Amino acid sequence: MQKKITVLPGDGIGPEVVQAAIKVLETIGEKFNHQFEFTYAKLGGVAIDDCGVPLPEETVEVCKSSDSVLLGAVGGPKWDNLPGHLRPEKGLLGIRKELNLFANLRPVSGHASLSDASTLRKEVIDGVDLMIVRELTGGLYFGEPSERREEDGEEVVVDTLYYKRSEIERIIKKAFELASVRRKKVTSVDKANVLESSRVWREVAEEVGKEYPDIELEHMLVDNAAMQLIRNPKQFDVMVTENMFGDILSDEASMLTGSLGMLPSASIGSDGPGLYEPIHGSAPDIAGQNKANPLATIASTAMMLRYSFGMQAEADAIEKAISEVLENGYRTGDIAESGKDVLNTEEMTAKVIEYLK
Template sequence: DKWDSVEPALRPEKAILGLRKQLGLYANLRPVKVADALVEYSPLKPELARGVDLVIVRELIGGIYFGEKCESEQHDGAERAWDLENYSVPEVERITKLAFETAKLRRGKVTSVDKANVLATSRLWRRTTANVAKAYPDIELKNLYVDNCAMQLAINPAQFDVIVTGNLFGDILSDEAAVVGGSIGMLPSASIGTDTSLYEPIHGSAPDIAGKGIANPMGTVLSAAMLLRYSLHEEAAADAVEAAVDKALNDGYRTADLYKEGFHKVTTDEMADVIAERV
């Protein structure tokens, strides 16, 4: 990729990391739900994709992305670089409490993902998560190493309800999980903060298709549903919006990214109208 060699200070990641830090957006919630109408679009076998409905809760402003780092130094006669991974108990408590609260709105299962067999930070993470779990006796807690979790997302993703993990592991696992549904245009996200929250689809701005009327608006619409649920606590309204998206899909409407022979091909605006009519 022609942008891979751009200086770190000029990369877009520099801006988004700074935005998250300044707004105090400590958690990213990434739902991955495979609608029955879209099972055939998944790269997984239909029997694996059917029924997938999970949320990844990723710690967003701590860990190795925000730790001290050194681009280059001499050590024992060789150049080296390093990044410091660290987490505090309050940081882990905050993100895991959110995961348990999210599970209360769902099916009551939390999977905490770490690398506690190797990393000291992961051992603190696991101890702290176990302590937080004591306040949630009705929630089932399971621990998985990150490599096993990555494998399970590929071979049995429907087993998961809420996955909670640190910044680095969450970045990788949420991108892996994103492809399960077959279209990046379907996926919403929420970045939750102490004073404010940010809701956006995961697909970015896609300037190459701007103004062409071919973008899938469903990720944006579903992000609005997350705003209703997590910031406004309007559970019924969020359910209504999500149900309208499912109804539009079940009725055979598809934007360009999902279109196949036999369906109703619609533009971005037309799909938005179709969804609105079904709310």
């Protein structure tokens, strides 16, 4: 099989972890007789520096013509004082919108060998296996107006939480579809006791739920959901929520695995290429030092193989290799126990490839 992959290394540690993932994909190609063609493009801070905008039109066109997109990370303090429309994160939001990637899938499953890396007790996190489904192209991050202005001689600011009913319906349906091949439970997270948008969200969830009578639907307020993720994460199967709530909850859930460096994600739409990225940031404090944990990006390529290319055996092989590397005690600095040996980015990548072969 031949596939075209657009690579957006981005900023900070992005180029390092993306290069690690490409090496793993090349190994998969050799092992399973596939050909992956990689085309590089610019997004985020590096695009601002080189092109003057966080999302060049050329990048959009290259992504649209590919079978899938692999992203490293965007942002960093270098660009923190730029106007909002020129911030690196605008590039990330823009490419999601351009590709109509309305569903962000963030699996959270703990490795027993990493239980000591989490700040939570072992009995709380052992056996955690949940999927957070985050709406990705609506809500506060895209609503208009979003601006500062002056009223009665005083500066005021407004952000708009905007959703069409159809946008809510499609993301909730995606959650039910995923739950149908998992443990058949959907937790819809909202703030219906305060927000009108959440009350509509809850109504739509009830309507969609009637189409899936064999799947349990529960509603949970977002503040309670944040607490329950730490108190009893094993109660969850599929969690679905709007854009900002999903952003916050999925980062919180990373601590169930011990590190942001462990969680992959997939952003998918109805058709066209999906976008795959680790959920960690650009980590500018360690950029260029060969210290970054590449496992989340490598795991993101497994999601790419599974969801965009239908390569189930290949995806399983990557995930198995990651598990075996961890079970055999290999660690990067972010997940290492005190006094234990630490692998750098390249060494950890080489171990995953060794177990793949």
